[in-house]
Every structure is written in C-alpha cells, then in structure tokens.
Amino acid sequence: MTEQDAGTGAVVEVRGLRFAFPGGPPLLDIDAFEVSEPGLVAVVGHSGAGKSTFGALIGGQEQAPYEGSIKVLGQEWADLVESRRDDARQLHRRRIGYIPQDYGLLPHYTPWEMLMLDMGDAEIAEAERDTRAEQAFSAMGLEQMRDRRIAELSGGQQQRVAIARMLARDVALVVADEPTANLDQDTTEDVMVALGRAAESVPVIVITHDRWVADRCRWRLEL
Amino acid sequence: MSRTGQTPRSGPWRLVSSASVAMGVAFSVLLMSVSYGVSDRITGDLGTPEVRAAGVVDADLIESILRQLTVVVTLAMVVQTAAATATVGWVLMQSRKREIGIRRQSGVFRSRLVRDFLQEMTPPVLGGALVGEAVGIVGALAVRELTVLPVSFTAVSLLAAFPVTIVLAGTATTVPAWVAAGQSPKSVQAAQ
Numbered sequence: 001m002t003e004q005d006a007g008t009g010a011v012v013e014v015r016g017l018r019f020a021f022p023g024g025p026p027l028l029d030i031d032a033f034e035v036s037e038p039g040l041v042a043v044v045g046h047s048g049a050g051k052s053t054f055g056a057l058i059g060g061q062e063q064a065p066y067e068g069s070i071k072v073l074g075q076e077w078a079d080l081v082e083s084r085r086d087d088a089r090q091l092h093r094r095r096i097g098y099i100p101q102d103y104g105l106l107p108h109y110t111p112w113e114m115l116m117l118d119m120g121d122a123e124i125a126e127a128e129r130d131t132r133a134e135q136a137f138s139a140m141g142l143e144q145m146r147d148r149r150i151a152e153l154s155g156g157q158q159q160r161v162a163i164a165r166m167l168a169r170d171v172a173l174v175v176a177d178e179p180t181a182n183l184d185q186d187t188t189e190d191v192m193v194a195l196g197r198a199a200e201s202v203p204v205i206v207i208t209h210d211r212w213v214a215d216r217c218r219w220r221l222e223l
Numbered sequence: 224m225s226r227t228g229q230t231p232r233s234g235p236w237r238l239v240s241s242a243s244v245a246m247g248v249a250f251s252v253l254l255m256s257v258s259y260g261v262s263d264r265i266t267g268d269l270g271t272p273e274v275r276a277a278g279v280v281d282a283d284l285i286e287s288i289l290r291q292l293t294v295v296v297t298l299a300m301v302v303q304t305a306a307a308t309a310t311v312g313w314v315l316m317q318s319r320k321r322e323i324g325i326r327r328q329s330g331v332f333r334s335r336l337v338r339d340f341l342q343e344m345t346p347p348v349l350g351g352a353l354v355g356e357a358v359g360i361v362g363a364l365a366v367r368e369l370t371v372l373p374v375s376f377t378a379v380s381l382l383a384a385f386p387v388t389i390v391l392a393g394t395a396t397t398v399p400a401w402v403a404a405g406q407s408p409k410s411v412q413a414a415q
Contacts, residue, residue: 063410092330
C-alpha cells in the first residue's frame with residue numbers, strides 16, 4: 001500500500017476491490033490503494049497473486065467486472081466499460097501508459113515509426129509529434145537507435161522504447177507490468193533509471209516480483 | 224517510415240491479398256467467358272431453322288440446359304472468388320490481432336482502426352482485381368486462339384466477380400477488426 005494520505009486529486013484510487021475471473025477463484029482483495037503524486041510505486045507479490053491483473057485493471061486493459069471501486073484519473077473504470085462508449089474508454093486509455101510484459105511494440109517498426117503510430121492513434125497534433133518523439137528519445141538515450149528495427153534492439157532498449165512511447169504521449173500515469181523480467185542485472189538497473197526518469201513527472205506503477213526492483217520504488221503494495 | 228506521418232505496413236500480407244484477389248477474379252473471368260462462349264455457340268447452332276426442322280435433337284431442352292449451366296458456373300465462380308478472398312482477409316486480420324491490441328492500448332478509436340485497415344486493404348484488393356480482370360481476359364483470348372473453345376465476353380462474365388470480391392474483402396477486413404477492437408486489449412493479444 002502506498003503511504004500516501006488519502007486526499008483529493010488521486011491519480012489512482014482503489015477501494016474495496018474484489019476481483020475474480022468468471023468461474024475462477026478470488027484473485028484480488030484490496031481494501032485501499034491510492035497514488036497521488038509522481039514517483040515509483042511497486043506492486044509486489046508471489047506468482048499468481050494477481051499482480052498483472054491488478055495492473056491491467058488500473059491500466060484499463062482488463063474489462064472483466066469487479067466489485068468495489070477503481071478510480072483512475074477520476075474515472076471509475078467499470079463505468080467506462082459498462083457505458084459501451086468506445087470514445088470515452090479510449091480517451092481514458094490515452095491518458096494511461098500501459099507497458100505490458102512483452103513491451104507492446106511492433107517488431108517490424110522502428111522506434112520512430114512506433115512513436116508516430118502511437119501519437120497518431122492518440123490524435124496528438126501532427127505539428128507536435130516530431131518534437132515530442134525527439135524529446136522522448138533524448139530522455140531515454142535512444143537517439144542513435146530510433147531508425148533501427150525494434151526486433152533488432154535488445155530487451156533493455158525495447159523497454160526504453162516502450163517508456164519513450166509513454167513520454168511522447170504525455171500520459172498522466174504509467175503502469176509497467178514486469179518491466180525487468182528476463183533482463184540481466186545491468187539492464188535492469190538501466191530500465192529502473194529510465195522508469196525513474198519518467199516517474200519525475202507522473203506516477204509509475206511497477207508490477208514486479210523482483211525485490212531489488214521493488215526496493216528502488218518509493219512506495220509499495222504487497223498482494 | 225518516414226518522417227511524413229506515414230506508418231509502415233507489412234508488405235507480405237498486401238501481396239498475398241493482391242494475389243488471392245487477382246487469381247480469383249482471373250479464373251472467374253476466364254471460366255465465365257468460356258462458359259458464355261460455349262453456350263452462345265451451341266445455342267446459335269441449334270437455333271438455325273434447319274436443325275430445328277430436322278428434329279434430331281431437342282433444341283429447347285439443350286438451350287435450357289446450357290442457360291442453367293452458365294448460371295451455375297457464374298454463381299460458382301463468384302462464390303469461389305468471394306470465399307477465397309474472404310478467407311484470406313479473415314486469416315490476415317487474425318494475424319494482426321496483436322497490432323490491434325497494441326493500438327487499442329494506446330487509445331485508438333475503433334472507427335479509426337477500421338478505417339486504417341480499410342485504407343490499407345483497398346489498394347491491394349483493387350489492384351489485384353484489376354490485374355485479375357486483365358489476366359482473365361488475356362487468358363480467355365488465348366483459349367479462343369489456341370483451342371476450339373468459343374469465348375464470349377459479356378458484362379456478367381467480365382464484371383460479376385469484381386464488385387463481389389471488393390465487398391467481401393472489405394467485409395473480411397472490417398468485421399474482424401471491429402470485433403477485435405471491441406475486446407479488451409489484453410484478451411485480443413492473448414487470443415493470437
């Protein structure tokens with residue numbers, strides 16, 4: 001649980017969350033969780049504890065019903081799912097940078113193309129896109145790699161491209177699911193530095209089973 | 224890609240779509256033109272007063288059989304072309320579910336996603352259909368030159384497969400994209 005005070009303007013506010021997949025056993029049981037300011041937040045737990053599902057719910061990627069409340073950026077997620085209004089749901093997703101375990105990149109694209117597609121999908125003004133992409137690559141130290149195929153990049157570089165996508169879109173929250181899985185220690189440290197940079201301006205929720213990674217985060221939720 | 228805002232599209236699937244449509248349309252044009260040619264020729268021969276007066280064959284029955292045979296061939300070719308096009312379109316869209324999931328994660332509207340896929344699909348399908356028309360006509364002319372089979376180009380033999388193919392290719396692209404876009408990004412990617 002974060003050590004935040006419950007207050008107004010929470011970026012993420014979870015109350016009395018109970019979740020199970022249809023026909024499955026109870027998976028999540030979280031009384032309260034709140035994130036209100038920029039910084040790294042670790043969500044840790046043993047395998048099967050529901051960490052990734054929790055991240056997917058907060059990140060607006062899981063549409064299965066739940067009990068309780070998940071408010072992200074002031075929007076109750078269930079309301080958006082149930083409203084069946086595609087535009088409302090997608091506008092909400094645009095404000096969240098969700099990085100799945102496999103980084104969520106298209107391997108035949110270059111990082112530059114990936115960011116352009118992403119910003120086009122989020123309907124960011126065309127005149128701003130080049131500048132935003134350049135700034136994001138600069139922040140992630142990817143200037144030299146932006147025109148290489150993503151498939152040719154290392155895991156750590158791909159993870160930085162994934163983070164750059166979120167920076168370019170100027171999201172209000174980042175949720176990274178196991179961002180350091182399958183990375184060696186040096187690369188893990190690089191990725192945590194990159195996530196730390198993103199966390200200077202927005203909350204970054206890191207779903208992880210890695211205690212070393214969790215120790216680098218300012219707050220922690222144990223599942 | 225480039226810096227112009229265009230995004231790269233995977234080339235192989237476009238080639239597969241074009242080839243599939245071209246082959247379907249070409250065979251449709253060729254077989255329907257031959258079918259109409261055979262029908263016209265036999266009907267013409269049987270329609271002469273001498274043959275009818277001789278009473279050796281039942282000219283009306285044969286003409287009726289030929290008409291129905293032509294209809295069956297026409298429908299079969301249109302359905303075959305449409306089915307092949309729809310199958311290829313459907314399979315190609317299934318292979319792009321990961322892309323759909325990733326783009327939905329970023330907040331792309333369902334309508335924009337479908338429009339993008341339609342825009343991508345239209346040039347290769349239209350191009351394939353035009354190439355198929357040309358190949359079918361050339362093939363039919365070659366059949367007429369090299370064999371005893373007669374060939375007739377009619378509006379139906381030339382154009383029946385074209386619109387059906389375009390409509391089916393569009394449907395096979397938009398329906399799976401629309402359905403996939405309605406699911407959660409997580410389940411779309413997991414399904415692939």
